[in-house]
Amino acid sequence: GSAADSDAIPGASGTQSAADLKCGLGNGNKATGAPIKVAAIATESGGVDFSSSPKSAKAYFDCVNDNGGINGRPIQYAIGDDALDPTKTAQLAAGYAADTSVVAMVGDATFVGCQQANSEYKKANLYSITGVGVPQACFQSSNIAPVNAGPRTSALATLQYFERKGEASKFFAAGLKTVGNGDWVSAGINAYAAEKGIELVGNVLSDPAESNWLPLISQIASSKATSLVIADPAPIAASILQAAEQQDAKGEIRWACTASCYDAQFGQQIGSYWNGFIANSELQLVNAADGKDLNQWRAVMAKYAAKGAPRDTFSQAGYLAGKIFVDTLLKISDPSTINRETVSKALVGITGYASDLLCAPWYYGEADEHHANHATRMAQVKDGKWVSLEDCQDVDDPETDNIKAAEQSQGLLKPSA
Amino acid sequence: MLTIHDLKVKRGGREVVHGVHLEVGPGEVVALLGANGAGKSSVVLAIAGLARETSGQVAVGTKSIRGLRPNQVRRAGVATMQEGHRVLTDMSVADNLRVASLLLPRSERSAAVDAMLDLFPEMHKFADRPAGSLSGGQQQMLALATAMVARPDFLVIDEMSLGLAPVVVARLVPALRDVAARGVGILLIEQFTRVALELAARVTVLAQGVVTLQSRAAELREHPDRLSVAYNLTEA
Amino acid sequence: MSPQSVASNRTRGLITGVALAVLAVVLVPSLPGIGAGLGLRTLTVAVIYSLAAASAGVLYGRLGLVSIMQVGLVAVGGWTTLRLHYATGLPFEVVLLLAALVTAVVGTVVSLPALRLSGLSLAITTLMIAGALEVIVRYTGFPNGGPGFVGRDATGSGSTMPRPSLGQDDQTYFRYVAVVVIVVLVLLWWLLASRPGRAWAAIRQGDAGAMASGINTTAYRVLALAVTSAVTGVAGALLAANSGVLDPVSFKAQQSVLLFATVLIAGAFSLAGAVIGGLFFYWVPQLLNTWGVDGNLVFVILGLGTVQAITTAPHGIAGQLENLSSALRSRTGRRVEES
Amino acid sequence: MNLLPFVVAGLVIGSVYALSGVGVLVLYRTTGVLNFAHGAIGGLAAMLAWQFIENGLPASAAIALCVTIGAAVSLVFGVVAGPYLGRIDELRKAVATLGFSLALLGLMLYLWNDKARRLLLPTSLTGFSVGNGEAHARVNLTQLICLTLAIVVVTGAALALRYTAIGTAMRALASDRELAAVLGTSVRLVENAAWAVSGAIAGISGVLVADQTRLEPAFLTFLVIPELAAVVVGRFRSLGMTMVAGLVIGLVQSLVSSQPSITAFSTAVPFVIATVVILAGTRRRTVTIGVVRA
Amino acid sequence: MAGLTLSNVTVRYGGVRSLDDVSMAFERGVCGLIGPNGAGKTTTFNVLSGFTVAATGSAELDGMDLLRVAPHRRARLGLRRSFQQEQVIRALSAYDNVRLVAEHTRSALTSVGRALDYVGLARAERLGSELTLLERRLVEIARCIVGQPRLVLLDEPAAGLDPTESERLLKLITGIPDEVGALVLLVDHDMDLVRAACGTVAVLDFGKLIAFGSTHEVLASAQVRRAYLGVEDDEESAC
Ligand SMILES: Nc1ncnc2c1ncn2[C@@H]1O[C@H](COP(=O)(O)OP(=O)(O)OP(=O)(O)O)[C@@H](O)[C@H]1O
Ligand SMILES: Nc1ncnc2c1ncn2[C@@H]1O[C@H](COP(=O)(O)OP(=O)(O)OP(=O)(O)O)[C@@H](O)[C@H]1O
Ligand SMILES: [Mg+2]
């Protein structure tokens, strides 16, 4: 539950209006067959709220169910809240895994517990098209494939943006000391900087409970950095910026943040002092002009989602996960054969799934790690709103080298027949 | 006139006082006697507004005070000294008296406090010490003083001489007589019957929650045996 | 009734409790709906947490000590378990005992200073410790087979600790957990019913009386902290084995507060209350969640429940159940007499 | 390294600890309730202040409103739970407020998602520099307000408790609620006053600290830990010591965090200071022989 | 040397001397310790039982130096006390209240039953919270005599009891030396009780020992009568 998600994104201004929404089969008939059970695990309570991903997936599934479903069978969607507790993630995962009528996990968005969940999925031959994955384990699991890019890719994308602009001669990275997350991001920055000979004047991890940002700010100020990325959750990033503003410590540095800051109210919250502040975006900018999936997402949200539901990147991710899933299932010609086994086979077989929300086609594939989304966009705050700064760029991460090799050798980026 | 009519008190769900009648007139000392557990303290708690399950009547003049909160009872003119020398342990002796004096108009407070320190001279040198560090008997004196400081119309004293040295009791007897002489009605519960009979004009004896004897003190001084009979009477 | 019959009465309570528990252990995993997946997994963790609840309950109900760091101590137990497992490869049962020992030492040492002041300082201090433990595990992470003292492999390809050989799948692991919990609770019961339990009751009422009775109050307080910490450590070990990995975010200070709250709602004065407390801490939120109650509102409900319990029902749900059962017993007893 | 900014920041956060500590202490000494929900009430006030400013209220009005709300929330809890709390021991009173803080935290998390938010008071944008050259720091108006407010409130509270009638009554209540009532103190009135005053202090502390640090419910709720540490150091009675302790804790925390090698342990500072004081201060103990009450 | 000896004991609270260089010795039987309020009687008990630390002085019980021993160990050496505010443990049964002392002083469990029989407490399985004041006082006495006590300190055991109950208590107290062989030190303001129970009494006033000797003589001394009883010589019959 959340109040105050201000700033609704311009409605269905594009080619599709809510009236002639064509989700899935797009035939306008209510699906009445035997339901297909699908589930998602999301962190909704406990201080972090990622639920906009499964909520938009739900909106999309509702739309699909109004349009013929999966060849006549409706999708029955369950969302479990793990309350930011990995033990609960594991429980929910075990629960869905044990219920063999659940054919797949779609639109999950959990801050924790990917490792625990994956081991349950693996035992039960269950696969997840995750909307939003955050920690390392979400990208290094056999049965979990996120559609987003993750914090490490996002931070590297920002660094590489500055590199391209010639502003990364002295780079500073700030993150949180969280196991399997902050340390993973910072290791990525280290590895890339070492590879490219970029001078890293700071790579600092602070305590998540920190209240005093002065040490960080004075470190930044004395580092003579040319550019900087903050890889923290938005509320913390905002408080760091506020402290810097109070010290008037912006200086000549180019300040940026990973995709975690890319939320609608961020720009307006940090105020005019930070005009020009930069952030990475893992999917298409939410207020970008046009795009087929972008427009459909807006229309689905307008018609099927709650009024106050956030229209943010996570929401796009959930929608996209749902759409990938539906499009894949529709290819199974006999709906009565849809069960966990056939669905798992179909999901793993996804290759070359293209969408204007993404920069490059998405795929699943049988592997011990899944990191299909490694090309992102950059945005900038202008008068409190995010505007596009740079379009799609592939992100170079030493860790994804073998992934990219596999993409080439196995033809994962081309749509399968 | 402090009137108690058909007072019943429940404690811990059990009725321990079964309809007591009592009257204390202005300037009168009434002793409430009885064996252990007879229900004397329960009557006191009921008067003071500290017992929650009560029925019957408790009134000052025509104003009923039953069911009022303790501070309202005190404001109605009835001051109580509970048993077990209760004082505000972590406040100084002077502050104990000051708290009790807050009911008086601002200008009269310090004089009233001083008057009490004069009545119990041994408290003078403890004035700034925390009341909790006093000896048991010293606390008892302080408790009595705090009950009296704001000049109540009626004074209810539970176990007056508990823990007090005989020398202090000997001094208290005339002091309380003085207080009564100034028009304060006193309901006195006292373990030493000798002291009680010396002070009181009338005596009420409780046994197992019922009144078993109402008598003039003078008669009992002459026939002490009636008292012990009343102590052991049961309703049977 | 002679003192002997009092004792035998208490024993009867224990036997009933254990019998009920054993029955539950046998039946629960085979119940439809609960018997597999989410329900059973949730129940397993709830039963594990009933040990932490019992610790907090014993400290509060029997000694009047408020310890708001039990979830932090669960983390200590879990951390130790994982570390020892990767370092030694000893059987789980041995690791569990060692983890209990380590947790006992940690729990005692950190809260010892506060024992010198009023009960409130212990409450505050343990809350601070819960905060500190949260920071520490967040820094170190939980061991996953990596190198060094911290034992963490940062590249993320960490392994998981296998479950004990006696409890491999969910059903058998539930039974395994339940048996361990029953054994520990019976040991606790035995402790409470014997000499230490009486000494603790004396201490709860006041140091003066206890010391005059010849009780070394410091030693018995330390014993209480050590025993309850060890019990909490066992919970940590069982939790670590449950999923093989642990994550720092499960062990926030606010979880310790929540656990303490549920202990009070359930009833701190009996071990039955501990079991109910575990269920409240872990099972009820899940249940409310499946009924569509927002997870954050569960905090509100449990928080207000604590206020209500503490102000109007100090013996908690367990106390109310006890009253009910004794009322029933006296009724049936009377009927027997009549006939 | 220029430590001056850390000294300033430490004194500022320390003065909020001190201010809050005094708020906790006033309530504790009056009602015997050690309010673990003090931080949560402050958090609620701060979140509401943000919401009101978002909705277009001027900052000053929003703050005034929120301080009132802080007082009101605290008062409502006092009025509803107070009569029950009066009958139970101190430990259980404190634990009840723990439940209240959980409820408030849950409510805040429910009402406000985890999006970026900041509470920037207009006074934070006017400031001046102190020191010169290498050793200088910016000080803004909010920070000055924090310090001044702490000093004024502590002094005011100390004087009021010592010399005014209501202050004396408050102390009497803290000592023995029932006896105070028997002596004629209007328990409800005095207690409610204490709840309201301490709630107002919580409200203003919450707003100030959110401006100076972070605007997040859980963070603000758990600020009660260093605040209580200050109260422990003040031995649950001394306003002056509590104030000094608050400032010292804030200062040491800030200085510790300025040193990269130990910065990780800055959150443990309140715990360490409180523990050291406990250990240092209890050499000689006398056993108090308590009165047993049912 | 048998019995209890205090030598030059001084206790200070801040500036107050609650006990001022007190020396006295008690050998056997029931001995009284009396004095006006605040004279230092409870303080004496507290020093002996270890709740208060004496600034100077020593105390020996049957030749053992008491004051160096930790408070809880003194119970093991045979020192027992009751309190001005009785401290019966509400959560334990009367039986367990007594048993607690027995097991922490290494006494035989059988002595628990004997102690309860001695004080005549029926239905010992009742919880401390269910007992009446008299019964709680009886439990306190039972706790004092269980095992092998050498010294029993009783602080105003009859306070709040009515005459018949005091009578009963008196019999119990005077019987203790014969029953368990302990020395009993009794503090009470009920002079009838003290007179009936004690062979010797010590009188404290403002922390100083002002009289010591056989009860009859001490209570007859003019100084004691003035300082404590508050009577001038010709009023004796009134007391
Ligand atoms: N809190 C309580 N709960 C239940 N019963 C109680 C409670 N307090 C006292 N009683 C019972 O109430 C009855 C009357 O007690 P009360 O204290 O009024 O007697 P009393 O005449 O004042 O005796 P004493 O001389 O001991 O002071 C007794 O039987 C006692 O056991
Ligand atoms: N903890 C303390 N701090 C300061 N002074 C104390 C403390 N305990 C006792 N005193 C003082 O020591 C003196 C002796 O007290 P004690 O309790 O021994 O008196 P007592 O002889 O037992 O009197 P009573 O007959 O009234 O119980 C008193 O003046 C008392 O105020
Ligand atoms: Mg009484």
Ligand SMILES: [Mg+2]
């Ligand atoms: Mg005494």
